[in-house]
Amino acid sequence: MVDKSTAKRLVDEMISNLPKHNRQQRPVHTIGVGVDAYFTASDVARKFCIAEHFSGERICAKVRFSNASGGPEQHDGWNDVRGMATRFLLPSGAATDLIATTLREFFARNVEDFFEFTKLDKHKPYRRESPWRKILDMLQLKIPRRDPYPGEETNASAGILNYANRHRFAQLGVAEFKKIGAPVSYARAAYHAIHTFIVEGENEVRRPVRFSWQPVAGVGNTNPDAPPVDDYLRQELEGRLQRWPARFVLMMTIGEAGDAIDDPTRPWPARRVRIVMGTLTLTGVPEDQATAGEQISFNPLRLVRGIEPSADPILHARRDAYEVSREMRGGTACPFSHRSCADGE
Numbered sequence: 001m002v003d004k005s006t007a008k009r010l011v012d013e014m015i016s017n018l019p020k021h022n023r024q025q026r027p028v029h030t031i032g033v034g035v036d037a038y039f040t041a042s043d044v045a046r047k048f049c050i051a052e053h054f055s056g057e058r059i060c061a062k063v064r065f066s067n068a069s070g071g072p073e074q075h076d077g078w079n080d081v082r083g084m085a086t087r088f089l090l091p092s093g094a095a096t097d098l099i100a101t102t103l104r105e106f107f108a109r110n111v112e113d114f115f116e117f118t119k120l121d122k123h124k125p126y127r128r129e130s131p132w133r134k135i136l137d138m139l140q141l142k143i144p145r146r147d148p149y150p151g152e153e154t155n156a157s158a159g160i161l162n163y164a165n166r167h168r169f170a171q172l173g174v175a176e177f178k179k180i181g182a183p184v185s186y187a188r189a190a191y192h193a194i195h196t197f198i199v200e201g202e203n204e205v206r207r208p209v210r211f212s213w214q215p216v217a218g219v220g221n222t223n224p225d226a227p228p229v230d231d232y233l234r235q236e237l238e239g240r241l242q243r244w245p246a247r248f249v250l251m252m253t254i255g256e257a258g259d260a261i262d263d264p265t266r267p268w269p270a271r272r273v274r275i276v277m278g279t280l281t282l283t284g285v286p287e288d289q290a291t292a293g294e295q296i297s298f299n300p301l302r303l304v305r306g307i308e309p310s311a312d313p314i315l316h317a318r319r320d321a322y323e324v325s326r327e328m329r330g331g332t333a334c335p336f337s338h339r340s341c342a343d344g345e
């Protein structure tokens, strides 16, 4: 956990990197859409985690999808990480959140790294690369820098690359970020909660785990050479959900001895046991987006009995940073009544 003044500094540093910031909005993941949903745990889920949402009962949920970049401008077609924040509204009256992004690994191990990143992550005016430079890059086995998207005037890549060149631990996350692209739909991306959590299963067995959402419709990105218009993701989701619900499967990967528990920059080996924990069904995009998405404040440490945080310093720093941000923008912790999830949704 960090003290409140460090949390405020974290948020202030993020804001200082934004060319435009509206204090009523989130400093990052600013553009998003709130969606109604419900979650049903799999038959085996309870064996591995005793938390209430894995009991098997249908659980009402609220989801907010977002573009990770900060600022009020909407550029759905640009290369950007996407977010999926889910609130499970539990029958007992409690609530728990699971916040995930399309990035699998983070680029900072602790708040000091994060502060250094925010110092280097300064935007510079975009310079188009000449065809000769691109050929030279390829001859040197470098990936040529992509051309700016229509309307993209500043470029953050130089600062991010500078940071990644200084720190080996950041290279995986930054490399992933550079080629992440834009999904054809928020419902066609895989989202990862990145941190390790400790879950308690049957017979009080505790295990380190990482969660991710896999889209049932499959992962699909747009063509980077023909980027779509700026604001297609919300309309696409509305149209999709009017035709048919969209689904995500919640996967839980179990860590083994030697796997990084407290470091969100380090991946786990691919061959780890993965448990299907349940299915999230998206049912519709409510008209009232202020309540469904904009006012709500998710928090990665809003947890319930059966799930505990690991000692990951980034995970703990996020608790107060999200609270500071909520206070700044006047968000509410949980604006939903549990009865708002109508039967049969």
Ligand code: HEM
Pocket (backbone or CB within 6 Å): 010, 011, 025, 026, 027, 028, 029, 032, 064, 065, 066, 082, 083, 084, 085, 099, 100, 101, 106, 111, 114, 192, 193, 194, 264, 296, 297, 298, 314, 317, 318, 321, 322, 325, 326, 329, 331
């Ligand atoms: C020290 C590291 C981090 C800091 C300081 C930070 C800070 C923030 C802040 C201030 C917000 C806006 C919160 C609000 O106003 O409600 C936010 C949103 C968000 N962050 Fe982070 N974050 C960090 C790491 C991460 C990581 C590792 C993930 C990956 C799971 C992540 C995913 C998200 C998502 C998806 C949102 C949007 C949530 C929503 O829709 O409300 N962040 N972050």
